[in-house]
Each structure stands twice: as C-alpha cells, then as structure tokens.
Amino acid sequence: MRKEISRYFFKSKVYIFLGTAFFCVPYGFAIFFTSLGMTGFSLLHTIARYNFYLCFCLICLTYDYVSSANRNYVKEVSEAYGQRFVYERNAAGFIIAQTVFWNFGMCLLLALCSLRNDGTDYFLAWFPANYACNVLVPQLICVGITFFVSASWNSSRWVMAEILFLFLISPFAEDVVWREKPSVPIDAVWKFFRRPFEILYQNGVWSPDVQNDLQLEGSRISVQIFWLLLLICVGTVAFEKNRRYTVLTGAAACLCLAWALQPGSVYRLNESWDGIRKDFTDYGIYVDSNAYQPLKDPAFEVKEYDLEVSFGRQLSVAGSMEVEAQEACEQFVFTLYHGYQVKELSSQTEGITVSFCQDKDRLLVKTSSQVKKITLNVSYQGYHQKFYSNSRAVMLPGWFPWYPMAGERQIVLEYPEYGDMWGYNPYNRIPEAHIRILSDCALVTNLAEQGDKIYEGDADSITLLGGNLAETQDSVVMDYLPLELYAGYGTEEFIVKQRQEYQEALRKLKQVYGVDCSELENKRLIFASKDMGRNQTNNFLAVFDQYFLAVPNYVTADSLLKYMALEDCENQKRREGSALIGIFLMSYFDDEPEQILQSWRETVQMQLQHPEYFDCTVESPELFLEILETSDSQELVKKAVHYMLHPEEYIDDQEFLESNSSAS
C-alpha cells in the first residue's frame, strides 16, 4: 500500500516539482551562504526567517497530496473496505518522512556551516533548541494541520480555515501593528487573537539579538506545544480513540494556550506602540520635550542591596535595601521602572512601619516616624519590552532602574544635539553601595562571583546580563557573544581587538583630542548585544566607576567623546545654541583629523548652498572656512573637542572662531 501511495507521489509532476523546490532552493541557498562565510547562527536565522515560505510549500504539497484520494473519488471505496484514512495516513507519513529527511539534511548543512565559519565551538549549546523551535516544529505543525484539513470529507470547506491559519502565522499578519495607540483597543484584541499563531520566528525583517537567540521564550514554546497537543486531540477524535485521551490532550492544550497568553518578557522588534516603542509612547516623547534634567540629589542613599533575582516568564526580585538618610525623614522617593509591580514593601527595622505608593516610575515610601536609617524588604515582578529578563536571556543594564534607585530619575531622554532623537538615559547611577545578588541562573555582572550564582561587591550600578554570553579569563574583557564570532575572529581575536580598541580610544582621547581620561582608565569591559542600543541615539556605551558596559566595537574615541558631551547636562543649552558644536557632534572622531576637518568643510559649504536644510547655521562661515584652511588640523580638532566638551569657556561660536583665526 505504502509503495503504491509513494509511487503516486513520484509519478506526479506537480509533486516532483514542489518536492524538488522544497529541497533544492533552501539547500542551494544554505550552501551558497556557507561559501560566503555566513556563520551557523546567521544561516539558521535566515532559514527561520524564510521558514514561512517553506511551510507554505509544505502545506500546498501536503494538501494536494493528502486530499488526492478525496478529490479523485477514491476515498469512499477505501472507507467502505474498512481502511479509514489509510491513504491519508500513508501520504502524510510520506510527507513527514520527507520533512524529517529535509531537516536532517539541513541540520547537516548547518553543522558544516558552523564548523567552517563559526569563530567558536558553541554550536551544540545553541543549535538543537533553536533549530527545533524555529524550523522543525513549525513545519510539523503545518503538516499536521494540513493533514486533518485535507483528510476531512469537507476538505474544500476547511481549506478556507487553513488559508486563514496560513495568513495568521505569516510575516504579513506579524506586520499588522499599531504605531499609535488606537482609541479602541483593537490592537489588544488582535494581539490576543494572534498570539496562538506565533509559531514561527517573529519579526523577520530585523537581524536577531545574538544574546537572546531566536525567541525561545516559554510562551512561544507553549504555543507550539499547544498546537501539537491540539493535533493529538483532533487525532483521537478522528481515529476514534479513547475519549479519555481526547479530554486529557484537549485540557492540556488549553492549559498551554492559557500559559502562552500570560504576560511575559519577550523581545520582539516590531513597531507597535506597546512593543519596542512602548517607552516612547509612555513618556510622551513625541508630545513633550523630555530633555535631560540634572538629578536632584536625594536626601538619602541605599547603602546595601541584598536581592534575590529569578528569571521565569518575567523578572522577579525579592530582597532588602539598607537606606540611610543624611537627616531623619519619613519619605523616601525611589525610581523603579513602571513595568515592575511592587508586590510587597515592608520594614525590617523594629518599631517602624512603612507604606508605599507606586505611581508610574516613582516609588514613594513613607515611614511611620522619622528615621535616619531603615532596612526595607521589597519584592516586585514585571518586565520591560526591550530590556528582557526571562529564562532564556537577561539584559538589565546598570543605568536602567530595574532595581530601586534613590531619587527621581529620568528613564527616557530626548537628545536634541543628535537631531531630536531619543534614547534611554545611560547616566543613572547609584551612590556606591554594597550589593549582593543571588540569581537562579548564571549571569555576567559587574559584581564578583562569590559562589554558585551569588554575585557581590561595591559598585555604582547593578548590571545583569545572561543568555548567549560567555565569560573570558581576561583581566579587561569580561565576556563575549559567541554567536557574533566567525572564522578568523574567535575568542582570542575578539579579546585582543576589544583591548586594542579600548587602548586606542584612550590614546586618541589623550593625544589627538587632548581630553583628560584618567577616569576612563583601568576599567573592565562588559559586552552586551547590539540590542542594548539599537534604534537609539546612544546606549551603545556607558561608563561606570569600575567598568564599561558596551556593545562590541563601540569602545571607541568617537563613542566616548559623544558620551562625555551628552553626559554634561549643565551645558546642554549652550550646545543646543551652537551651530559649530552641532557640526562637531556630527563628526566621526575615529577618523584622522584631516578627514574630520574635511567633513566640517563640506557641512559648512552645504550650509552656504542650502541654508534651508539646517535649523541653525554657522554665523561666520567664511571665517570658519578660512580657519579650516589655515589651521593645523590636529590642533584645531583638539580645540573643537574642547569647545564641544566645555562650551562654557566661550561666549559663543564667534568667540571660538575669532580665538582660532590666524589674525588672533
């Protein structure tokens, strides 16, 4: 029987064409990209992105092949002879065997690609789960669903449901997002409705977050388990198995779906107002100015944090904080991102009771009487759309208030100097405190590891990173992202390069730009994925008292100079009013001074030709051009950087120009 059914497959030109395309096209691209030097992870990501089209091909093939007996009026005879679904079962079995064979071949190709092109031997650590969840399981779900659709007597009626299913799992449905908050919560309904259909890798238009890998969060896996259980449940009905199995699998499927619908930390780079843009909607960045404001010194400090963190669907924190005020008071204001809900806050100090109120990011704690020192027990839970914290990966930068920071802080900022763009505020610090973190998974932090998943130390911040990161034994470079490395650029090369770039940045700052960088020396480098800063003005680099938190290749003179310029909020207004500083900030400070001067020259000439393109133009462009022509490039760049960092030393641009003109 099986032989006859498979013979039918091989005799049909359509099936042969679709089957061949299913094998040849992806294999061909895999081989091509491998030969180009693509890493195993990037190749898997590419396959995962295009898996919808593979699933589409499989669905067409399965539907046509499995429903063939029904469409050709052979099914009824088979039913009459007591061979229920015999053709359909065998045909689906053949397709599944073909799918498994395809996947086996693709796994081999990926393994070869990884062996050839990867910079580390990290393959086995990331590959099996990522492959199964993003390629194999979605394909099997599609084949399974199509099997039941095409095996039913009313297959043509059910095919409409299948087309709807296909649309809902497709990237086209994924792109249905609301950039602005709609007046009627239609987006919430859509999101709720679509969640069970998120079986494929989401948001295929972006490159993946190498730290987070390919979306293996619990909620996504439970969606896939839901479909698998649902298929078993339908199978028990179709094949008239024991009703108990139907009830059991149906109930388990419902539980999985309910679990999948619970809120949790998932990182999806879509343009939804409550997705990656949530903070910018919440903070009204498009409505009001949210420029940097200097922090008003709080009258108290947190001297000690002792926190237990766990990463499940979202971040859960429980622990204590030792608070010390300069003078006795009864109100303590903290900043905690509003995505984290405080569940409990109490006092450990005898005789003192506390009450609290969480209003957006402001956490107000009131004590029963004035105290100078108090120990607070706190527990909270939640998540942030961008700075993920789940069982797969953790990205909690030290400057982000995922832990209560003393005083009222800004979380999101507008950076006018960068052309009215926005980003997270990377300048939030806490006064040095003793910090102890107990985690339920291995982390990379700025604290020293004191035991199994226990991290402790004195620091001005708490940075927690997890996921596809690996620690090094190097004294400067603390960690690396193995999925970013490629053949010829392995761990050693990465460490050497980052160290060199760090040293080179400091050298340039000192020698080329004349900047005092004593505070930047002798720090360790902690690297996080590019998604720490992607889509933002800055956030690719932050300097803490003991370490740099940076994206690989961003520890450069250019990044550091801009970071320093923006950090100096006192002079922000002066910079905004200066056309020259505007030009300087747009420079790329890793270029040679002559090249930098050339870029300024071009900008000024452009301002002269098209002043309408600029909000603010240089008052004396001729003088500036003359200075550019006559000055020593290195000296001029040095002075420009000094002006950029210390605008308070000049009255205005004119004074700067005159002080640098040849006449003076």
Place this chain on the structure above:
Amino acid sequence: MVIEIKELTKKYGRKEVLRGISLQLETDTYGLAGPNGAGKTTLLRLLANVQKPSRGEIFFDEESMRSGRSNGSACLNCFVNRNRFAGKTVEVGYLPQKFGCFPELTVYEQMKYFACLKGVEPRKQNGEILRLLEAVHLEEKAETKCRKLSGGMVRRLGIAQALFGTPRLLLLDEPTVGLDPEERNHFNEIIRRLEGRLTIVLSTHLIEDVRNLCGRLIVMDSGRVLMAGELEQITEAARGRVYEVTKAELEKLEGPFLVRNSVRKSGTELFRVILLGENREMENHRPCEAEIEDGYLALLKGKEAMNEKYL
C-alpha cells in the same frame, strides 16, 4: 447471507434523509430505485459503512454492524473494521456513485492499490487483477494512465475493484451511468454470472436495468421505502390501472392519473396512462398488461392515493 436493516435513520443536520427504514436482504439481486434525493445513495453508504446511521442498526447474519453486538448470542467486536468478524472475512464490494482513480497511476497500479485496500494477498494480486481487468474488458488498458480513461472505462474499473476477492455483498451505486449500450450489456453479463452467489444491491434510475438484472426491487422516496418485493409484486401495484387512450379520451379523463408515454399505433397516437387513487377503472376500456415501469411509477406518483398496504 441475511442482511437485516432495522429502523435505519440518517440525518444531516436537521434534514432527515432516511426515515426509519426496515428491510431484510437475502442472497439475491436487489434493484434500488427512486427519484433523486430518495436516499438510495445514503442507504448504500450506510450498508458500506462509509457513514454511520443516526439511529437504527444493520445486522449481517444477525451480527450488528454498528456496535458489533449480536442480535441474539455473543457480544462481538466491530463488524466492519476490515470486515472481519469472528475470524472470518465478510467482504463487501462497493462501487460508489462518484468513483474515480489517481490520474497518474496506470490501470494496473490503481487495481493494485484497490487490491491492497481489499486485503488481497500479495501473491494473488497479479492474477486477480488480470482476471478482473479481463472481466471488464480493460486488460488492454492495464498500462494506460487512469487520466487517459474515458468515463465508461473508469466505471468499468470501478466494477472490477468491487469484485476483488469473493464479496458476499456487492453494493453498486448507479453502475451503468456513463456506459454505452455495449458496455452496459457486458456489465449485465458480469452481474448475471454472480447471481445466486451473493447479495447484490444495485441502485439505479433505469428500470430497464432492474428488469434485466434484479429479482427484487426496493422503491424509495423521500427517505422511505415505498415498497420492497419481487418485480411481480411491484408490477401488481399498477395492474388494472394501465390504459392506452387517445388524445380526446385523455382530455376527458377525470381524477388523478399519470401519463407514462405515448405510442403511435395504426396512425393514431395513444397515451399510456396509469390511473391513480382507489378503485379506479375506465369504462369501455380494457386495461393493458402492466409492466414493471408502470408499477414503479404508480408507486412513486400515487403513493398517497395507493394507501399503506404497499408500504
């Protein structure tokens, strides 16, 4: 083999297509006739276990098809699953109304597929296939792809697959549709050769087929059996009610009647009418010899007038 159908009802949603049918079928050839929508195909599909009844049961030699429950003695497993029961194989041959084959397979391969479905032993398959292809005159088409077969040839292939093994029940749903007269004659020959060896139920619109092949006829309408019996009994329903009348006489005719056809005799057009209703006869006319078609039509059209004695 005795097939007993008890109170068989089939509903599609709210629509009742079979309404409590009770019948007993023995080793004979049964014609199943009735207008479109009478429930013939549904009855055959239920007998073939392609569908399940909404109510009622079918017993094969006193064994329940639906539950495997014995009508009298032991409790048994499902009858129809692979048509096995109590260690013996009760084979059903079934030709559905819409029969087709995989277009890319050859006739031989398609027959092999059916042989596998039917559970014919692999070593016997080749011989059986050739025998049956010969029986339906398709032996020369054995290597032809099914998509190249004409409608009639596909029908013959359907008949051939229904005859695989030694079926004890042969269900044929409109088997002669699409067959040319020669093919139909040949089909009649095949069925005649099987007569007396198995129970054949042949659903058809053509009373001619019934007359040629069947010993008994089941007349159905609107999901009910109007009458089941030997052909003579069916004919009896119209006996004494069939007349040949002229056009003028026809125009004067009162009460319910049915014009079956018209013939030209000695230059005069005569209409063959069947009088419907109770105790009807025409004065000054001698009734004609009733035929099976008359009986069938009298049953169908005059079911209300003909009272329940035939039901």
